[in-house]
Amino acid sequence: MLDINFIKNNRDLVKQGAQNKGESDLSVIDQVLEKDEAWRGLVHEVDKLRNESNTKAKQIGVLMGQGKKEEAQAIINETSNLKEEVKKLDEQLKAVAEEREKLLLRIPNVPHPSVPVGLTENENVVHATWGEPNKEEWRKPHWEIVERYGWVDFERGVKVTGAGFPFYVGPVAQLQRALINYFINEAVKAGYTELQAPYFVNEDSAKGTGQIPDKEDMMYVIQRDELFAIPTAEVPVTNFHRDEILSEKELPVKYVCYTPCWRREAGSYGKDVRGLNRLHQFDKVELVKIVQPETSYDELESLREHAEGLLQALELPYRTLLMCTGDMGFTQSKKYDLEVWSPGQQRWLEVSSCSNFESFQARRMQLRYRKGEKGIEIAHTLNGSGLALPRVVSAILEAYQEENAKVRVPEVLKLFMGRDYL
């Protein structure tokens, strides 16, 4: 959510930003400002009436105290109209405030000036590439490797739950656990505090990070208990400090959190969902930062570098994309995607997405910090995967397979695995 005063003072910038993000209806921005004007007018009126009513109530109190009942009654008679008027106006005010809020929630975050303008993924800019994509033709896709050894059981996953909920068996289960450990350890070394978070969140939390009302369909909902299965640890972890005022010296706050993630992924099909490429449940180690506004873009770079460092340590070739305005999403102001090379599929797979939200999320969840003596400011929030597990597992299986079909263990994981081959 943007600051209404910011929109007021930067109407064209906000419009341009929305247009660059591919929003078709820019009139929302004018509408919200109109609503805001109406809202301010009503606030003024209601405040005035309330003041009058408060003043009179006090007078009545004083008169009653002095035993002057008749005089008090006279004032009470005057207030009966007032009461209804306040009620009526207050209802109007609430209605207008709600409309204003709804409009406000439809306005996307403004892209940072360094973000390339474009509407589709074709306009994303390759920010960096690392390693040489392996083009050897004998390499098999990971689903063939795991099928041969029974390392991932898709069929039983379907039986027990449904498509997109596989079982990991034996060595691959162990590999995945090793990766989770490794990722968390690296983050802790880099100064992140490890967090274990709830896997379900309430409505306020889902709102706080912007999953609702915008992306409600992505989540599994437990209706009976009014809970949402988290689509990413970003949701519980960023909401950890919702409605709080942090002290300046606490910042930057950095958390690492491993959780499973649940996504409905309605409408996915074909090669996208083959094997481990896209699942309804997957594991992810997430990094979240809460920082001062002046530092948030530096923090984004260090977040990206940390995630890249993990792929480098695993010796997996990857490329980093700077997402263009149209491909980066509603809530972000700048976003990098890390894509690992999948030699068995001969394609790039997204394994991390590092974003700066500036104050967009923090404003909605009233996440603030105390600046200096008097000031209170909205903090900036960032997050990035470090990393998403199944696709890293796929890449490892495909990149570390040998022609005799054995799969080597990456050097940095040997300590966790206790052996050289899966």
Place this chain on the structure above:
RNA sequence: GGAGAGGUGGCUGAGUGGCUGAAAGCGCUCCCCUGCUAAGGGAGUUUAGGUGGAAACACUUAACGAGGGUUCGAAUCCCUCCCUCUCCGCCA
């Protein structure tokens, strides 16, 4: 799940219809005094919104778990929900 108690500012805790955005204490900030230390004195110290102002600030509205109701007036009375604690039950 059953029975009871309770939810007030950074913390402890007073407040059962009006002068209480909230006593008192602790903590914190600034100032004064004292050669250090200890102690003492004074001032300040919730948040969000609106209006005015370059700003300091002033005025004003709202908020005492959340939402609704009664009343001229609610932290205080009534209803619903949420949460915490104690006892019982169940349980990794």
